Amino acid sequence: MANDPIHQFQIARWIPIDVGGIDLSFTNSSFFMVATVAVASAFLYLTSSNRGLIPTRLQSVSEMAYEFVASTLRDSAGTAGMRFFPFVFSLFMFVLTANVLGLFPYFYTVTSQIIVTFALAILVIGTVLVYGFAKHGFKFLGVFVPSGVPAALLLLVVPIEIISFLSRPISLSVRLFANMLAGHITLKVFAGFVVSLGSLGALGIGGAILPLIMTVAITGLEFLVAFLQAYVFTVLACMYLNDAVHPGGH
Amino acid sequence: MFVSSAQAASTTAQTETPAHAETAAPGAAPDAHGTATHSETGVAHKGVFPPFDSSHFASQLLWLALTFAFFYLFLSRVVLPRIGGIIETRRDRIATDLDQAARMKQESDEALAAYEQELAEAKQKAGGIAQKARDESKAKADAETAEISAALEKKLADAEASIASIKDKAMAGVGAIAEETATEIVKKIIGGTVDKASVTAAVKAVRG
Numbered sequence: 001m002a003n004d005p006i007h008q009f010q011i012a013r014w015i016p017i018d019v020g021g022i023d024l025s026f027t028n029s030s031f032f033m034v035a036t037v038a039v040a041s042a043f044l045y046l047t048s049s050n051r052g053l054i055p056t057r058l059q060s061v062s063e064m065a066y067e068f069v070a071s072t073l074r075d076s077a078g079t080a081g082m083r084f085f086p087f088v089f090s091l092f093m094f095v096l097t098a099n100v101l102g103l104f105p106y107f108y109t110v111t112s113q114i115i116v117t118f119a120l121a122i123l124v125i126g127t128v129l130v131y132g133f134a135k136h137g138f139k140f141l142g143v144f145v146p147s148g149v150p151a152a153l154l155l156l157v158v159p160i161e162i163i164s165f166l167s168r169p170i171s172l173s174v175r176l177f178a179n180m181l182a183g184h185i186t187l188k189v190f191a192g193f194v195v196s197l198g199s200l201g202a203l204g205i206g207g208a209i210l211p212l213i214m215t216v217a218i219t220g221l222e223f224l225v226a227f228l229q230a231y232v233f234t235v236l237a238c239m240y241l242n243d244a245v246h247p248g249g250h
Numbered sequence: 251m252f253v254s255s256a257q258a259a260s261t262t263a264q265t266e267t268p269a270h271a272e273t274a275a276p277g278a279a280p281d282a283h284g285t286a287t288h289s290e291t292g293v294a295h296k297g298v299f300p301p302f303d304s305s306h307f308a309s310q311l312l313w314l315a316l317t318f319a320f321f322y323l324f325l326s327r328v329v330l331p332r333i334g335g336i337i338e339t340r341r342d343r344i345a346t347d348l349d350q351a352a353r354m355k356q357e358s359d360e361a362l363a364a365y366e367q368e369l370a371e372a373k374q375k376a377g378g379i380a381q382k383a384r385d386e387s388k389a390k391a392d393a394e395t396a397e398i399s400a401a402l403e404k405k406l407a408d409a410e411a412s413i414a415s416i417k418d419k420a421m422a423g424v425g426a427i428a429e430e431t432a433t434e435i436v437k438k439i440i441g442g443t444v445d446k447a448s449v450t451a452a453v454k455a456v457r458g
Contacts, residue, residue: 009300011310022308029306030313037321044329051336053343059336066333086326094321110314115307119314181301 005188009112009181029116032101032108040097065093072235077242084241087127091120092234099180099226103219111229112180114173121173124237132244142248172236179229183222190215428453 015026044065047058055063069089073081095111102109110116132140144161145154193211197204429449436444 006300011300011303011306017309023305024309024312026313027306027309029310030317033313033317037317037324041321041324041329044325044333048329048333048336051332051339053336053340055336062333063337066330066337086322086330089330090318090322090325093325094318112301113310114301115310116314119311120318123318177301 005185005192008108008184008188028108029110029113032098032110033116036094036098036101036110039101040093044093065089069234073238073241076235076238077245080245081238081241084127088234088237088241091124091237092230095120095176095233096227096230099230100223102180102184103222103226109180109184111176112184114177117173117177118169120176120233121169124172124240125169128240128244131241132247135244136247140244140247143243147248168236168240172233172240176229176233179225183218183225187215187218187222190218425450425453425457428457 012028013023013025014028014031017024017026043058044062047056047062050056050059052059066089069092070082070085073085073088077084098110101107102112132143136142144158144165146157146161149157190211194208194215197208197211200207429446432449432453433444433446436449
């Protein structure tokens with residue numbers, strides 16, 4: 001069981017809660033959602049509590065995250081898109097913290113659950129749809145009609161645009177989920193090689209060095225992936241939110 | 251939907267169990283039956299890949315909604331205004347500092363210009379004073395030079411006049427001496443008397 005690379009994704013009920021036949025238990029996954037929020041909130045809150053004119057190191061980390069997300073959002077959705085800044089910043093910090101926390105041994109990776117990433121993606125697309133229709137009414141459907149396309153081609157282009165719009169939450173959620181899942185499985189498999197080769201005696205221990213090096217290297221890579229996927233998720237969320245703000249601006 | 255599929259799985263398992271019992275050895279039958287019931291009732295959905303296990307979806311969604319909603323509210327109400335405020339304050343401070351620096355630079359430039367202008371004026375004034383003093387002293391010197399040279403010329407003229415009168419007097423004396431001398435010389439050489447008129451004529455002829 002210890003060598004089963006899938007075991008790390010198993011959900012365990014810590015506090016069973018059952019409401020009307022629906023299982024709402026507090027699980028290890030729930031705990032790490034709480035931990036993610038607690039760690040990210042505490043970091044941002046405590047590092048900015050000095051309000052230093054000259055920032056300390058940690059305060060400048062918080063400020064960098066703020067400026068980074070703000071410039072990403074402003075670049076893709078303009079100043080009108082800045083109304084979504086708290087939402088996008090929360091998304092970025094949540095995904096980033098969850099990804100990084102998941103890299104600690106024995107910690108649960110919240111973002112390796114397709115339902116979690118899918119819920120976040122639906123939240124983004126839902127925000128786009130609700131805000132887009134509330135702000136622009138039926139003009140929001142202009143998202144599906146690229147400007148400068150001949151009328152005859154529109155018959156072909158509009159369905160493609162609709163399909164691409166509908167596939168956005170799937171691609172957005174599967175990208176994050178699959179990256180985290182695959183990374184953790186790879187890490188576990190190589191780490192498993194170290195253990196099983198190491199138990200084979202002297203020759204095995206010599207042979208175990210290779211997967212050990214791989215494990216270390218992949219751990220480094222996974223930190224990059226953890227940040228990169230949070231960034232990609234945020235950038236795509238910003239681009240989708242741009243549609244809500246400027247539906248004709250294709 | 252999931253419950254129905256689980257029930258379907260359990261019914262097929264139960265219907266298959268007797269067939270297994272018939273074909274397998276009698277001793278193995280209870281074992282096979284035992285594992286089958288275990289997979290139904292014990293650890294639910296053992297074979298399902300955990301991320302796709304829909305029995306936890308409701309709990310995941312609830313806790314995600316709770317935690318993310320709290321996170322969003324906390325960030326948008328407390329943290330982001332604070333960090334935004336810090337950055338804004340710093341930007342304002344830098345802008346005012348730059349303004350102040352620009353103003354101070356302008357002030358110092360103005361002071362420098364005023365200083366240079368005053369310096370130029372002072373130089374001009376000093377030049378004027380020096381020129382005036384030079385002119386005055388030159389005029390004075392010229393006047394003195396003229397006065398002195400006039401006095402000198404007068405003295406020179408006086409001296410020349412006195413020299414000329416002395417010379418005339420001396421020249422006038424020369425004729426008489428020459429006549430006397432000539433008379434004496436002639437007396438001594440020839441003896442007898444000498445005609446005074448002829449001596450005077452001879453001296454006159456010699457002196458031209």
